[in-house]
Amino acid sequence: MKMIGVGKIKQYCNVLDKSLSKGKQEVSLSAFAFLFSELVQYNQTQVDNIAELERRLEDAGYAVGARVLELLCHRDKGNRRETRLLGILSFVHSTVWKVLFGKVADSLEKGTEHDDEYMISEKELLVNKFISIPKDMGTFNCGAFVAGIVRGVLDSAGFPAVVTAHFVPMEGQQRPRTTILIKFAEEVLRREARLG
Amino acid sequence: MPPAAPRSGDAIFASVERVNAELFTLTYGAIVRQLLTDLEEVEEVNKQLDQMGYNIGIRLIDEFLAKSNVSRCVDFKETAEVIAKVGFKMFLGVTASVTNWDADGTCCSIVLEDNPLVDFVELPDTCQGLYYCNILSGVIRGALEMVSMKTEVTWIRDMLRGDDAYELQVKLLKQVPEEYPYKDDE
Numbered sequence: 001m002k003m004i005g006v007g008k009i010k011q012y013c014n015v016l017d018k019s020l021s022k023g024k025q026e027v028s029l030s031a032f033a034f035l036f037s038e039l040v041q042y043n044q045t046q047v048d049n050i051a052e053l054e055r056r057l058e059d060a061g062y063a064v065g066a067r068v069l070e071l072l073c074h075r076d077k078g079n080r081r082e083t084r085l086l087g088i089l090s091f092v093h094s095t096v097w098k099v100l101f102g103k104v105a106d107s108l109e110k111g112t113e114h115d116d117e118y119m120i121s122e123k124e125l126l127v128n129k130f131i132s133i134p135k136d137m138g139t140f141n142c143g144a145f146v147a148g149i150v151r152g153v154l155d156s157a158g159f160p161a162v163v164t165a166h167f168v169p170m171e172g173q174q175r176p177r178t179t180i181l182i183k184f185a186e187e188v189l190r191r192e193a194r195l196g
Numbered sequence: 197m198p199p200a201a202p203r204s205g206d207a208i209f210a211s212v213e214r215v216n217a218e219l220f221t222l223t224y225g226a227i228v229r230q231l232l233t234d235l236e237e238v239e240e241v242n243k244q245l246d247q248m249g250y251n252i253g254i255r256l257i258d259e260f261l262a263k264s265n266v267s268r269c270v271d272f273k274e275t276a277e278v279i280a281k282v283g284f285k286m287f288l289g290v291t292a293s294v295t296n297w298d299a300d301g302t303c304c305s306i307v308l309e310d311n312p313l314v315d316f317v318e319l320p321d322t323c324q325g326l327y328y329c330n331i332l333s334g335v336i337r338g339a340l341e342m343v344s345m346k347t348e349v350t351w352i353r354d355m356l357r358g359d360d361a362y363e364l365q366v367k368l369l370k371q372v373p374e375e376y377p378y379k380d381d382e
Contacts, residue, residue, distance in 0.1 A: 021315065023216065023218055026214040026216060027220045027288050028286060028287045029215050030212065030213075030256075031220060032219065035220065035331075036223060038248040039226070042227070042248065043230075046234060056230070060223075060226040064222040064223060071218070100216060101215075101216075
């Protein structure tokens with residue numbers, strides 16, 4: 001006679017006790033595309049206008065960014081923190097981009113008009129690759145999700161900023177590139193100046 | 197020319213464009229968090245996740261059929277094997293196994309040990325009724341509906357709830373024969 005259920009005590013494994021994966025696991029691009037598409041479609045039902053939709057996507061991205069920073073700092077940087085502006089920008093442009101999108105970002109530029117602005121650009125942002133925006137949605141950019149990720153990383157690293165995503169038409173190219181515009185808070189620039 | 201041989205899950209996964217699983221995991225986490233904030237009731241979130249999964253499943257099946265070269269499955273047993281070995285592999289990069297067949301061959305369990313949706317996840321006490329991976333049940337249900345199988349998909353085991361694996365029970369309710377849209381005598 002077999003006793004059913006005996007010995008099957010539920011083991012609530014604390015997630016912090018599990019070892020951290022090396023980050024090499026992959027899923028298909030289409031799995032991500034389907035998931036992202038549902039994220040956008042769900043949020044479309046929750047808003048009345050484009051600005052709100054972008055804000056919700058940004059908020060979703062923010063949570064991802066905060067976690068990505070924690071994960072990468074612990075796993076890839078041995079718990080060392082960036083304290084300088086160029087350091088954190090380089091971290092986002094190279095390390096964060098490499099982990100999330102498989103490549104470093106196409107470019108990192110300093111804004112010419114304002115001291116507190118920097119731009120990370122990508123010819124074809126992953127989240128925009130498989131999405132076409134209907135004309136009646138105007139300037140809506142799914143890159144708002146990525147802008148949110150960047151804001152989440154920067155904020156959690158101690159570099160608060162306003163981060164937005166913009167389409168920038170490029171000469172000779174059919175599809176515009178996406179620029180993530182980062183505008184740092186005044187306190188960041190003041191601190192940077194103090195550090196010399 | 198003979199039809200192309202069905203491709204293995206590994207072969208297809210190696211041939212498609214892939215992204216870092218952590219981006220996928222974290223994005224899914226963001227979705228679940230958004231739903232919890234918006235809907236508040238855990239049961240509502242479960243339903244919404246299932247619906248999202250369904251929406252994905254009805255589109256995912258096309259890609260699955262196109263890439264896998266799987267010919268029409270002879271029976272439900274074959275269907276379940278194909279989902280576990282080819283489907284999960286080509287999209288999520290993990291293999292599942294099929295167990296617990298009932299006598300009729302209409303009900304089985306798909307068991308997952310690796311699950312990219314749940315990395316870094318722990319359910320807080322306030323969410324104990326949440327089926328975190330419920331999107332998967334919707335995906336399977338939606339995909340199978342598009343190939344004329346009405347199923348019921350439920351969670352038997354969930355590692356986030358303390359079990360040792362993820363186990364989905366897939367029950368075939370009805371095989372709806374494909375309706376030919378035109379009557380022959382019109």
